Amino acid sequence: MLKLEKRPQPSKAWVWLAPVVAVIATMIAGGALFALLGKDPLVAIRTIFWDPLFSEFAFFYRPQLLVKGAPLVLIAIGLSLGFRAGIWNIGAEGQYIVGALCGAGVGLAFYPMEGWFIFPLMVMAGALGGWAWAMIPAVLKVKFGTNEILVSLMLVYVAEQLLASMALGLMKNPEGFGFPGSRNLQQYPSAHNAELIAGSGMHWGVVAAMVAVIFAYVLMTRHILGFHIRLTGEAPRAARFAGVNPARLILVCLGMAGALAGMAGMFEVSGPAGRVSIDFNVGYGFTAIIVAFLGRLHPLGILLAGLLMALTYIGGEIAQSRLGLPAAAIQMFQGMLLFFLLAVDVMTNYRLRLTWREVA
């Protein structure tokens, strides 16, 4: 008989082992899924995890790793601060969209003027937009005790409508022959988030993600605010006893998450995406939730998890075009990763014991 026994304290080893086991379990279950779809599972797994990095076309895919990983890491870092404190911001996707709209809006407002100050202004506007969007659930929670999960999630759909309205109305390219979507910021040098080193995939968003990782690491391990965030998540009553103001913490955590998600949106719209379009968002805000948990809500873990997730995005696209795997199978693959992680996580606090029938 298998029995779960609570550990006296959480296992340090399993905290880091769990994601690895989860990835392996996902590969096995995913392989089985692909086999059921009639594909060779080994080829499929290799296409997703190996080819983007080491195949002959890897030079093309590797930069994509940074391009796709940066927004995930940036958003996930922000989310992890709140998650550590038990504040569940599920609406990063909305904050990402609003950040992109604000950033692009500032850029488009200056068009066609050139100036070094335009891009920094756009970054600030993007951060501010995401922050403001996140302040809605934050203030409602603090003032009226609403549930931030529901409010932030609902605001994603509001943001999507706002995006559609902007792409079709206010921000539509006047020289776009009536097609929806804004001017392409890639063709507006002052607003373009261009590659810093050609062919590397490195843009300002990647730099921001790295800075965010370091900033979050120092905050969580060395600063009193990080300590209070962890304390609030682990023992809210002890946190109040220590002197944490819960309302302030909610505003700070949701605000930081919103600002980072907004910045991620802004870097995306002014760089890889180029323009505000109806379907500009591709779900980074939701995938970042998986990244945050897969990375153990730890900044360095999030960095690795973000890159892994980016890999499955790229590998998934390759698998779609080369093996004809459906897009939904790839999404399911990503979902499985979170599923297995949460399941394996039990081992952090419990140990599995094989027991024979108990003596009465």
Add this chain to the structure above:
Amino acid sequence: MTAPVLSIKGLTKAYPGVVANSDVSFEVMEGEVHALLGENGAGKSTLVKMIYGLVKPDHGSMTFQGKAYAPAEPRAARAAGVAMVFQHFSLFDALNVAENIALGMEHPPRLADLAGRIREVSETYGLPLDPFRTVGDLSAGERQRVEIIRCLLQDPRLLIMDEPTSVLTPQEVEILFQTLRKLTAEGVAILYISHKLEEIRTLCDTATILRLGKKVATCTPADTTARALAEMMVGTVLHTPERSGRALGDVALELSGLSIRSPSAFGCSLKQISLAVRQGEVLGLGGVAGNGQDELLGALSGELRSGPDMVRMHGKAIGMLGPMERRRIGLLCAPEERLGHAAAPDMSLTENAMLTGSLREGLERRGFLDWGRARGFAEAIIARFDVRTPGPGNAARSLSGGNLQKFVIGREVMQRPEVLVVNQPTWGVDASAAAAIRQALLDLAAGGTAVVVISQDLDELMEIADRFGALNEGRLSRIRPTSELNIEEIGLMMGGAHDMEVAHV
């Protein structure tokens, strides 16, 4: 009162890393009150859990009313005639008494019939209780009556009671004892677990004493002294805290007309509390749990804010300050609930030292934390208060209750407070650790700190407090010097103006 109701032979139960019970044997006779004595961790609760079918023994056997007895689950134990009143009540505040009792039954009768039976049992055993009152409105003593009546409805032959008097006033204890004596007269055996030795000497016919999982003695409590019982439990000679004569200084902490609404629906709001504590003085505040103790601690720690003038320290209004600012000026607190309030269970002792020590111990500079010094501070607490743990890197929840309590009290004591407020400083702590904690509080007072001890342990308050007041429904009684009080008067103070109501409902 001749045949044994329950006899236990060689019961042994081991958990990974610890033997909770080793070869324990004794007998509980029909119609006797049998005390089970021991420090925390001596194995009392494991033993009782085995009798009640919650835990299976590794070795050994039990006989109940002459038949082999090995309950697989509490339901089997109840069917055999064993009932248990737990220390922590399992009642739903929002339901009434009859509904709560029906919830615990396998085939509950109609509520009206059940209410009739509840009335009948409550009258027979002198436990006044209205079946239709909402449990959330009941006092702790009345809640316990619900639990007892729930057990009596099963018509048990053996009734197990775990620390039943820890939540009662002396008058309520007297009512409980009368009930228990009526039960034993009918031949019911009672297994009675308690820390309160004087109580055991008045009530119990026999006592079995456990130490470190083993039975060390069986004796007749009335023939021995409380001190001798305590020393059998601990295995060493106890030393009594010393009170040196102290000169009292100026008023350090003053409450005037402190009123605060409780943040929780079933909490107790504070009403017009006024008191003053001088430097070097120990003020003891007694009272039955749930009469405003948590709220008072919150109002002093800064977790609950009040009007600025309601709380004053050295004459300065501080009612609006938060916990950090109060620590800055030297007002430190140690709440009752160790895990989750005073300490974060999954965090290490170093992190828990940081929890309140960041400011006064200089563990933080402009927001940045010095973990090296925090570790040093945690090590200092561990060394000075003899906290048994492999090291400061261990999680708070891995410590036993008593050790964590020593750490939590030690953490505040070592920060050189000007005013220290502690709630239930020795709750669930073994006798020698309790003595050490009390001594630390007295030493602090001798050094000029004003100490406020909130406790339900009256013996403790009589031992260390200079003056005594009681909380009742959020009001504070008149505060009087401990030396001129006897236990009878304290009981009346704890019951407040409504004590007789509680006794005669």
